[in-house]
Amino acid sequence: LAKTTQPISMDSYEGQEVNITCSHNNIATNDYITWYQQFPSQGPRFIIQGYKTKVTNEVASLFIPADRKSSTLSLPRVSLSDTAVYYCLVGPSSFGNEKLTFGTGTRLTIIP
Amino acid sequence: GAVVSQHPSRVICKSGTSVKIECRSLDFQATTMFWYRQFPKQSLMLMATSNEGSKATYEQGVEKDKFLINHASLTLSTLTVTSAHPEDSSFYICSARAGQGAFGYTFGSGTRLTVV
Numbered sequence: 001l002a003k004t005t006q007p008i009s010m011d012s013y014e015g016q017e018v019n020i021t022c023s024h025n026n027i028a029t030n031d032y033i034t035w036y037q038q039f040p041s042q043g044p045r046f047i048i049q050g051y052k053t054k055v056t057n058e059v060a061s062l063f064i065p066a067d068r069k070s071s072t073l074s075l076p077r078v079s080l081s082d083t084a085v086y087y088c089l090v091g092p093s094s095f096g097n098e099k100l101t102f103g104t105g106t107r108l109t110i111i112p
Numbered sequence: 113g114a115v116v117s118q119h120p121s122r123v124i125c126k127s128g129t130s131v132k133i134e135c136r137s138l139d140f141q142a143t144t145m146f147w148y149r150q151f152p153k154q155s156l157m158l159m160a161t162s163n164e165g166s167k168a169t170y171e172q173g174v175e176k177d178k179f180l181i182n183h184a185s186l187t188l189s190t191l192t193v194t195s196a197h198p199e200d201s202s203f204y205i206c207s208a209r210a211g212q213g214a215f216g217y218t219f220g221s222g223t224r225l226t227v228v
Contacts, residue, residue, distance in 0.1 A: 104155050
């Protein structure tokens with residue numbers, strides 16, 4: 001899986017839009033970008049996945065520029081419950097039975 | 113959706129004893145499961161890949177004789193921490209793949225192990 005780089009931590013106030021950027025300079029042609037969320041003392045949870053341009057679901061949006069060397073997870077109008085660690089992973093869509101390797105992640109803290 | 117059940121959620125054991133953690137896939141079969149360890153404020157570190165009916169594959173630096181993995185059925189994998197020591201205290205998480213794509217990976221709720 002391609003190596004990823006994210007900010008270690010971010011703070012934001014409630015109601016703001018939060019954007020977390022992930023760099024993946026060595027992304028391969030068949031790689032997808034996937035984001036997971038992890039709350040304290042819980043396992044990670046899938047948030048969103050994309051290949052190019054923009055993907056949106058009920059939780060977040062994912063913006064991917066044309067060169068795909070980075071991606072931005074956008075969380076609209078965050079609340080306290082969005083305080084968590086967010087991980088960016090890059091790899092083949094199917095992943096096969098390939099093991100998921102997590103980077104450092106971004107610790108997002110929402111301030112009241 | 114697919115659920116991975118992990119038990120116990122918390123366990124405290126004395127130094128030198130062994131502890132078993134169970135990971136079950138509910139409503140789906142998992143030929144492969146993964147075990148992770150996570151220390152406070154750190155990322156998940158993959159320990160081993162559990163394969164049904166065969167030996168587990170351990171990551172470099174993980175002692176296979178200390179962390180025994182058994183995947184005897186398509187829905188159950190167990191991790192036994194043998195002769196536990198305080199430095200083994202950590203958060204252990206299992207994962208299984210229920211479907212295609214990255215979203216097919218489902219994680220258990222984790223086990224907080226404290227060795228005293």
